[in-house]
Amino acid sequence: MRRFRSQAIRALALAFTLAAAPLLAQDYPNKSVRVIIPFAAGGSSDTVGRLIAQKLTASTGQTFIVENRPGAGGNIGADFVAKSKPDGYTLLFPSGSFTVNVSLYEKLPYDPLKDFEPIIHVCMVNGILVAHPSVKATNVADLLGLARAQPGAINFASAGSGTMPHLAGEMFKAAAKVDLTHVPYKGSGPALADLLGGQVQLMFANMPGTLQHVKAGRLRVLAHTGDKRSAALPDVPTIAEAGLAGYRAATYFGVLAPAGTPKEIIAKLNAEFAKALASPDLVEHLRGEGADIMAGTPEQFRDFLKSEVERWPPIIRGAGIKPN
Numbered sequence: 001m002r003r004f005r006s007q008a009i010r011a012l013a014l015a016f017t018l019a020a021a022p023l024l025a026q027d028y029p030n031k032s033v034r035v036i037i038p039f040a041a042g043g044s045s046d047t048v049g050r051l052i053a054q055k056l057t058a059s060t061g062q063t064f065i066v067e068n069r070p071g072a073g074g075n076i077g078a079d080f081v082a083k084s085k086p087d088g089y090t091l092l093f094p095s096g097s098f099t100v101n102v103s104l105y106e107k108l109p110y111d112p113l114k115d116f117e118p119i120i121h122v123c124m125v126n127g128i129l130v131a132h133p134s135v136k137a138t139n140v141a142d143l144l145g146l147a148r149a150q151p152g153a154i155n156f157a158s159a160g161s162g163t164m165p166h167l168a169g170e171m172f173k174a175a176a177k178v179d180l181t182h183v184p185y186k187g188s189g190p191a192l193a194d195l196l197g198g199q200v201q202l203m204f205a206n207m208p209g210t211l212q213h214v215k216a217g218r219l220r221v222l223a224h225t226g227d228k229r230s231a232a233l234p235d236v237p238t239i240a241e242a243g244l245a246g247y248r249a250a251t252y253f254g255v256l257a258p259a260g261t262p263k264e265i266i267a268k269l270n271a272e273f274a275k276a277l278a279s280p281d282l283v284e285h286l287r288g289e290g291a292d293i294m295a296g297t298p299e300q301f302r303d304f305l306k307s308e309v310e311r312w313p314p315i316i317r318g319a320g321i322k323p324n
Contacts, residue, residue: 025264025265025267025268028268029060032062032064032065033056033062033063033064033091034065034067034091035049035053035067035093036068036080038070038074038075038093039068039074039163039186039187039188040070040188040190041068041187041189042187042188042189042192042209043159043191044125044188044205044207044209044210045093045253046068046188046189048286049066049093052276053065055275055276055279055282056272056273056276059272060272070186071160071186072160073097073101073104073162074094074097074101074160074162074163075108075109078092078094078110078112082110082116082258083110083258086117086261087261088257088265090257091255093253095125095163096163096250096308097159097160097163099112099305099308099311099312100162100163100164102312103309103312103313104312104323113302113305113306115259116256116257116258117257117259117260118255119256119257119270120254120255120269120273120277120298121295121301121304122253122254122277122293122294123252123277123292124250124294125207125252126226126228126230126250126290127164127168127204127206127224127225127226128207128210128221128223128224128233128290129143129168129204129225130195130202130203130213130214130220130222131201131220131222132196132201133217133218133220135154137220138222143202143222147180151178152180152181153181154201154202155180155181155183155202156169156181157192157202158182158191158203159187159188159191160184160186161182162321164251165191165203167249167316168249169182169204170182171249171315172239172244174318175239175246176244180202188205188210189209196213196219207232207289208290211233211289214233221236223242225248225249225250226248227240230290252294253291254305266298267298273295277293277295
């Protein structure tokens with residue numbers, strides 16, 4: 001009898017929650033929303049995330065607060081959101097490492113497909129191979145010559161083990177059969193700061209947050225890491241064009257909520273983010289930074305995430321990539 005009563009109470013609670021969801025969505029948001037970026041401040045995801053958060057703050061009348069929770073290749077921030085209350089007030093701004101980590105780490109504290117509700121696919125981000133001006137290379141061929149003459153002497157920074165900048169470097173090493181030394185950081189921001197200071201020599205970087213330093217002459221760009229040239233740097237070849245056929249490393253940004261967030265809130269957030277991504281000034285800024293805006297529905301983003309989870313295992317196994 002007691003067991004039946006407990007089941008009845010849970011059923012009533014669930015029914016009440018489902019019935020109240022549309023009403024909650026009508027009033028949403030009625031307080032500040034946290035946008036968790038799982039990397040340190042100053043990197044490309046931080047740069048793009050803050051721009052979009054500003055747009056949503058203006059359009060909704062509630063503050064979208066960016067909060068950086070770096071560490072473990074993005075796992076710490078992702079796990080925090082996965083275990084947050086599914087009410088729409090804690091969101092995740094993931095990048096490519098989010099779908100890579102399931103293949104890279106033996107055990108994750110969350111499931112990237114089951115523990116989150118996709119909201120929107122923000123953009124695809126083109127990468128660039130950049131060098132400190134002290135490196136005596138102006139193109140990929142020059143770099144390969146230096147690397148083969150001094151195995152292990154040239155180092156490259158990344159946003160952390162298992163992040164796209166790390167994987168891009170490991171794929172480059174495997175494709176070119178050269179030895180470069182990986183130096184992981186807790187995000188692109190600290191990695192970029194040390195690259196600018198000359199403490200490291202190379203970085204396979206995302207264009208947002210990096211391109212400004214190339215244009216100012218503080219960094220030298222050697223190649224694009226994606227499968228096509230970017231309109232932001234049309235004269236710069238891809239790594240594949242430079243001789244490593246089939247090479248491709250690009251990342252993405254998107255927005256996720258904890259699993260169980262009411263679908264009405266997901267739909268409302270999708271509409272708000274889509275409106276922000278359609279604003280002319282944001283479109284111009286992102287395209288100028290080498291990003292291709294995607295937008296679309298939550299279902300389309302879910303399909304994309306699934307395809308990314310399935311894409312990486314053979315690449316990671318083939319390159320023998322391990323988290324540091």
